[in-house]
Amino acid sequence: IVEDAQRALLEGCREIWVTAEDTAAYRWRGLRLPQLLEMLSGLEGRFYIRVGMMTPNQALEILDELIEAYRSPKVFKFLHIPVQSGSDEVLRRMRRRYTAEEFKYIVSRFREAHPELTLSTDVICGFPGETEEDFQQTLRLLEEVRPDVLNISRFWPRPGTEAAEMEGQLHGREMKRRSRIMTELWRRLSLESGSRWIGWRGEALIDEYGRRGTLVARNYTYRPIVLKAQAKLGEFIEVEIKEARVGYLVGESLNPG
8 A cells, every 4th residue: 555655646646545445444464544644644745645434433443543643744634434323222223333422532532632623424314213312313413523524315225135124114205304404404514614714824735626617625624625726636725715615615826826
C-alpha cells in the first residue's frame, strides 16, 4: 500500500484514499490502521489522506492510536463511522457489535482531540421491528451528535437474507414518513454546521469538477467547497467561505487571477 501511494504521489496524486468495507479492520503482519496512516503520512510530498468508513466496534479497538494518527496534518480531519440506529434493540436485531453509547463515545473522543472534525454517519430507516420509540431514539441521537454528513437508507428486504424474513416489516408509507422527518432534521443540522465556517480563510485542495463550470475543493476537514476559479485538479489554493448550503459550502478563490 505504501509503495502504491508513493508511486501515485510521484505521478502527481494529491489525495490518497485509505478505504475498505471496514477500514478499521485492517491488519497486516501485526500492523493496524494507525500504523499504516503513520507510514503514509511519512511519505514526502504535499498531499492529503482520506480515511474510509470504519465500524464503531473495530474503531474502538484502536481508538487511542487512531486519534493520534489523525494528528498528522496530512490526514483529513474526517470521520465516517456509521451508527445505523440510535436504538440498542434495533442494533441488536441488526447484529451490530456495538451500542449507541459506544458510537457517541468514539465521536466525543475524536472531537475532543480534533474539534473541527467533519463527522459522517449512516442510518438505516425502517429496519424490521423498529418502533416509533426506536425511531425517536435515533432522532435524539442525531440531535445530540449533530453529524455533518448523514447518509439515510430506507430498509429494503433483500431476498434470502435473515432481515427479509423478520417480523415487524414496516409499510413503505411509514418508512417514507420516517425518512422524510430524518432528512428534514439533517438539512437543518447541515446548515447550522456549515454556517460556522462562513468567513473562514485557508488552504483547500481542488479534487473534482462541479456543475456549471464550478470546481469542488476540500479543506483540511474534507469540507466540500464549491467555487469558480482558474485552477486545476490537484492544485492547492487559498479560499474564503462565503455561504453555507445543505451538504456543502460556497467559497471564493483568494488566489490572484
